[in-house]
Amino acid sequence: MTDLLELREKLKLFYSRYEAFLFPLVKFLLAFVTLTAVNSGLGYMLRLDNMAIVLIVALACSFLPVGAIVFFGVLFSLFHMYALSMEVALVGLCVYLLMFLLFIRFGVGDSLVAVITALLFAAHVPYIVPIAVGLMCGPGAVVWVICGTASYYLMRTVAENAQAVGTLGSDAVLDKIRLMLDGLVGNREMMVLIAALGITTLAVYLIRRLSVDHAWTIAMVSGALIDVMILLIGDLMYDINISVPGLLLGSLLALAVAKVLEFFRFCVDYSRTEKVQFEDDEYYYYVKAVPKMTVAMSTRTVKQINTRHARNVSGGRNAGSQGRSVQGQRNGSGRRVTTERTAGTDRRGYGSSRSGRTGDYRGGRSVTIGSTDAQGDEDSVDFDELL
Amino acid sequence: MLNEERIILMTHMASYEKGEGKKNVKIGSYFRSDYIAVAVIKAVISASVAFAIVFALYIFYDFETFMENLYEIDLVAFAKNALTYYGITVVGYGVIAYVLSTYRHAKAMKSLRSYYHNLKKLNSLYDQQ
Numbered sequence: 026m027t028d029l030l031e032l033r034e035k036l037k038l039f040y041s042r043y044e045a046f047l048f049p050l051v052k053f054l055l056a057f058v059t060l061t062a063v064n065s066g067l068g069y070m071l072r073l074d075n076m077a078i079v080l081i082v083a084l085a086c087s088f089l090p091v092g093a094i095v096f097f098g099v100l101f102s103l104f105h106m107y108a109l110s111m112e113v114a115l116v117g118l119c120v121y122l123l124m125f126l127l128f129i130r131f132g133v134g135d136s137l138v139a140v141i142t143a144l145l146f147a148a149h150v151p152y153i154v155p156i157a158v159g160l161m162c163g164p165g166a167v168v169w170v171i172c173g174t175a176s177y178y179l180m181r182t183v184a185e186n187a188q189a190v191g192t193l194g195s196d197a198v199l200d201k202i203r204l205m206l207d208g209l210v211g212n213r214e215m216m217v218l219i220a221a222l223g224i225t226t227l228a229v230y231l232i233r234r235l236s237v238d239h240a241w242t243i244a245m246v247s248g249a250l251i252d253v254m255i256l257l258i259g260d261l262m263y264d265i266n267i268s269v270p271g272l273l274l275g276s277l278l279a280l281a282v283a284k285v286l287e288f289f290r291f292c293v294d295y296s297r298t299e300k301v302q303f304e305d306d307e308y309y310y311y312v313k314a315v316p317k318m319t320v321a322m323s324t325r326t327v328k329q330i331n332t333r334h335a336r337n338v339s340g341g342r343n344a345g346s347q348g349r350s351v352q353g354q355r356n357g358s359g360r361r362v363t364t365e366r367t368a369g370t371d372r373r374g375y376g377s378s379r380s381g382r383t384g385d386y387r388g389g390r391s392v393t394i395g396s397t398d399a400q401g402d403e404d405s406v407d408f409d410e411l412l
Numbered sequence: 413m414l415n416e417e418r419i420i421l422m423t424h425m426a427s428y429e430k431g432e433g434k435k436n437v438k439i440g441s442y443f444r445s446d447y448i449a450v451a452v453i454k455a456v457i458s459a460s461v462a463f464a465i466v467f468a469l470y471i472f473y474d475f476e477t478f479m480e481n482l483y484e485i486d487l488v489a490f491a492k493n494a495l496t497y498y499g500i501t502v503v504g505y506g507v508i509a510y511v512l513s514t515y516r517h518a519k520a521m522k523s524l525r526s527y528y529h530n531l532k533k534l535n536s537l538y539d540q541q
Contacts (some may be wrong), residue, residue: 121470122461122462122465123462126458126459126461126462127458127505131509199475202473203467203473204471343516366483
């Protein structure tokens with residue numbers, strides 16, 4: 026566990042150090058994957074189904090706000106629908122407009138959720154969405170889950186009906202509209218999945234906010250059960266042919282992903298929970314403080330103390346890292362002290378003691394003192410000093 | 413000389429102004445009633461457009477039958493039905509917008525009060541120096 030916590034701290038440090046580069050890179054990759062998925066799923070406009078265009082747009086998305094990925098995804102899908110048939114594009118535009126006017130206009134939640142939802146649907150693992158979103162986002166994100174699901178099914182309906190639309194003549198305007206509307210409104214699988222994912226997302230969010238021990242674990246397990254239950258009931262009622270093994274495996278995968286998210290976002294030590302009670306002029310306070318699990322990172326500090334300047338200091342002994350070398354130290358009587366701090370194994374968090382804070386280490390410290398005289402005597406004294 | 417407390421306060425305030433505060437300041441510039449009224453009007457317009465789209469799709473779905481039966485159906489009853497659905501949609505959506513905008517305004521004002529309190533505190537720190 027300590028190794029994992031240390032790895033987490035390293036990852037956090039790495040991300041905070043290179044955030045300026047990593048965030049645009051993530052946006053670029055997400056935009057690239059999204060647009061490639063739209064192109065491979067629809068791909069009726071050959072001009073758009075071009076790697077150069079995808080790369081240019083993805084590059085633009087890396088500098089634009091996150092909402093740009095959604096915008097370009099919608100735009101690409103509409104262009105493909107238009108290339109297939111103007112009527113199909115009209116229905117697609119109506120669906121997107123309805124989503125915007127009824128849900129997205131309120132501006133709640135994070136639009137990235139819609140993109141990830143649609144992508145996970147395309148990857149056949151949509152069951153991760155409600156649990157992950159319920160754990161990581163607010164209740165407003167349910168709107169984006171619904172929109173992402175509806176967008177995926179819109180594109181799937183277009184792809185499924187493309188052949189039929191192609192066989193209809195250019196004068197069969199109403200038939201094409203009817204075909205698309207039948208595919209969407211009569212799609213019970215979409216309705217059941219929207220209901221299941223929406224309800225599960227809200228349930229996970231509400232449970233993980235409860236002030237009970239292991240709320241996140243309870244939330245993810247009950248979320249998975251609720252999801253499975255709604256989908257099975259939906260399958261029984263509307264005969265939507267959901268693969269039960271796929272559903273169970275997907276839910277297990279969702280739980281695994283949720284556990285990873287929990288480790289990064291909500292890693293607490295319930296065994297050291299503190300409950301305190303106090304009051305001021307206006308309120309009584311009943312406070313429950315659960316400390317986070319943290320670990321000190323290992324660092325190495327090399328301190329050199331030389332009594333005289335050697336001609337070539339760099340050639341001297343470096344006991345802390347690279348062994349020793351006497352080159353350039355023939356007449357020197359320099360003396361070095363190398364201090365090395367090693368990883369601590371303290372798991373105390375912010376709440377319990379200040380010593381658990383990053384930068385305040387409680388690990389062992391080894392000190393190496395060596396001489397650099399002319400003969401390069403190996404009379405160095407190595408000893409460990411434990412703090 | 414650097415005042416640590418003042419710097420921490422200013423950093424928090426700058427962070428707030430850059431992020432959440434920008435939105436809250438905009439909301440705070442409205443009177444409560446004005447903010448809610450604008451939100452509800454926008455919601456009514458949105459709901460009207462959404463209803464028009466759904467209605468148009470409904471008509472187009474079975475346009476030929478609709479045109480064939482145009483002179484046979486009771487147009488007044490049809491219009492009454494359509495208006496009833498429109499009313500339900502608009503009122504329902506308006507109520508949701510009202511509740512949401514009231515909540516948002518209250519939340520923004522609470523957050524701004526804390527921000528203004530910090531501004532006063534910062535001012536007093538300057539005065540002390």
